[in-house]
Amino acid sequence: MTPEKTMTLDAIKTIGVIGAGQMGRGIAQVSAQTGYNVIVIEPYDEVIKKARASIDKNLQVALEKGKIKKKELPAIHSRITFEKELDSLAPVDFVIEAAVENTAVKVDIFTRLDQVCAPHVILTTNTSSVRLGKLASATKRPDKVLGMHFMYPAQMMKLVEIIKTPATSEESYQIVKELALKMGKTPITVTDSPCFITSRLIQTLINEAIFCLYQGVSTKEEIDTAMKLGMNHPMGPLELADFIGLDVVLAMQQALYNGFQDPKYRPCPLLMSLVEVGHLGRKTGRGFYEYNKDGTKKS
Numbered sequence: 001m002t003p004e005k006t007m008t009l010d011a012i013k014t015i016g017v018i019g020a021g022q023m024g025r026g027i028a029q030v031s032a033q034t035g036y037n038v039i040v041i042e043p044y045d046e047v048i049k050k051a052r053a054s055i056d057k058n059l060q061v062a063l064e065k066g067k068i069k070k071k072e073l074p075a076i077h078s079r080i081t082f083e084k085e086l087d088s089l090a091p092v093d094f095v096i097e098a099a100v101e102n103t104a105v106k107v108d109i110f111t112r113l114d115q116v117c118a119p120h121v122i123l124t125t126n127t128s129s130v131r132l133g134k135l136a137s138a139t140k141r142p143d144k145v146l147g148m149h150f151m152y153p154a155q156m157m158k159l160v161e162i163i164k165t166p167a168t169s170e171e172s173y174q175i176v177k178e179l180a181l182k183m184g185k186t187p188i189t190v191t192d193s194p195c196f197i198t199s200r201l202i203q204t205l206i207n208e209a210i211f212c213l214y215q216g217v218s219t220k221e222e223i224d225t226a227m228k229l230g231m232n233h234p235m236g237p238l239e240l241a242d243f244i245g246l247d248v249v250l251a252m253q254q255a256l257y258n259g260f261q262d263p264k265y266r267p268c269p270l271l272m273s274l275v276e277v278g279h280l281g282r283k284t285g286r287g288f289y290e291y292n293k294d295g296t297k298k299s
Contacts, residue, residue: 005118005119005120006120007093007120007121007122007144007171007172007175008175009175009178009179009182011093012036012093012094012175012179013036013037013093014036014037014038014039014091014092014093014094015031015036015037015038015039015092015093015094015095015096016038016039016040016041016089016092016094016095016096016117017031017038017039017040017041017095017096017097017098018040018041018086018089018095018096018097018098018099018109019040019041019042019097019098019099019100020040020041020042020047020048020050020051020082021047021051021098021100022054022152022153023098023126023150023152023154024040024042024051024098024099024126025040025050025051025054025055026058026150026152026153026154026155027096027098027126027150027154028040028051028055028080029055029058029059029076029080029154029155030150030154030155030183030184030185031079031096031183032076032077032079032080033062033068033076033155034182034183034184035079036079037079037081038079038080038081039081039082039083039088039089039091039092040080040081040082040083041082041083041084041085041086041088041089042082042083042084043084043085048082051082052082055077055080058153058155059073059076059077062155086109086112086113086116087116089113089116089117090116090117090118092117092121093121094121094122094124094179095113095117095121095122095123095124096124096125096126096148097109097110097113097123097124097125097126097127098125098126101127101128101129101130101248101251101252102130103130103131103134106125106127106130106134106135107134107135107138110123110125110135110136110138110139110145111138111139113139114138114139114140114141119141120144121144122144122145122146122172122175122176123135123139123141123144123145123146124145124146124147124148124176125145125146125147125148125149126147126148126149126150127147127149128149128195128196128198128199128252129194129195129196129199129251129252129255129256130255131192131194131259132145132146132147132163132164132165132192133165133166133167133192136165136167136168142165142167142168143167143168143169143172144169144172145165145167145168146162146163146164146165146168146172146173146176147161147162147163147164147190147192147196148160148161148162148163148176148180149161149162149163149196149198150185151198158184158185158186159185159186159187159188159198160180160183160185160186160187160188161187161188161190161196161197161198162176162177162180162187162188162189162190163190163191163192163196164189164190164191164192165192166192173189177189193259194255194256194258194259194260195252195255195256195259199252200256202237202240203249203252203253203256204256204265205227205237206237206238206240206241206249206253207253207265207267207268207271208237209223209224209227209236209237209238209241210237210238210241210268210270210271211268211270213238213270213288214268214269214270220238220288220289223236223237223238224236224237224238224239238288238289239288239289239297241271241281241287241288242281242282242287242288242289242291243281243282244281245280245281245282245283246271246274246275246279246280246281246287247275247280249271250267250271250272250275253265253267253271254267274287274288282295
């Protein structure tokens with residue numbers, strides 16, 4: 001029997017990223033800029049097309065800001081390849097899953113990854129709300145399953161939440177931490193609890209803002225203005241909810257409520273009503289605010 005390969009940061013040459021949506025494409029860019037070859041798994045041609053265009057645009061921004069040099073661009077682009085089948089991740093040394101925020105989908109992905117990837121490969125997820133224990137238990141390597149939660153946009157934001165389960169090995173944790181540091185990120189360590197730190201805090205704020213609107217405390221514009229001018233937030237909580245997508249916001253708040261079984265986390269009825277009628281925010285043209293086709297807010 002061939003002994004299992006010992007995993008170290010230096011042994012990571014190729015990173016697999018699952019999903020080419022807003023988070024996946026940003027994580028792929030960061031990984032390629034750090035010097036890693038990246039295989040992005042994305043089944044939809046239209047999403048791949050958007051991801052390529054987004055990465056091109058973001059690299060131009062990085063170039064204009066002096067964060068990369070023009071001569072580096074061809075090499076960065078050459079390190080990113082797109083594939084459609086999960087089996088294409090067989091040669092990778094590390095995985096970051098950034099698929100849809102759905103527990104069943106992620107459990108299925110981790111079950112398949114466990115079969116596709118070599119036994120030494122660490123499997124991480126960019127989830128903001130799915131319990132890591134459920135993903136770890138879907139594999140035969142629970143010691144090598146962690147959360148690596150990047151903030152949006154991943155190519156710009158410094159923070160990465162590293163989520164550990166009781167089964168996570170110290171070796172795996174240290175490698176993920178070292179990788180985050182190498183990518184220029186600031187890692188923080190979080191236990192496997194509902195919505196971790198950032199999502200738990202921001203969703204609590206958003207939910208309370210929705211309750212303020214629901215209870216007639218003030219208008220949506222004034223609630224958002226209060227947080228922008230009073231707390232120096234770049235975006236008000238209701239605007240932010242529309243940006244995230246109200247269906248995603250509701251799913252995360254339900255994860256908090258179900259995880260803690262504490263009534264203080266119950267989602268506001270107004271949020272549930274908006275989601276039920278399909279007013280999901282920017283992506284549908286209407287949420288707390290109304291939007292033009294280009295995503296700008298209607299006056």
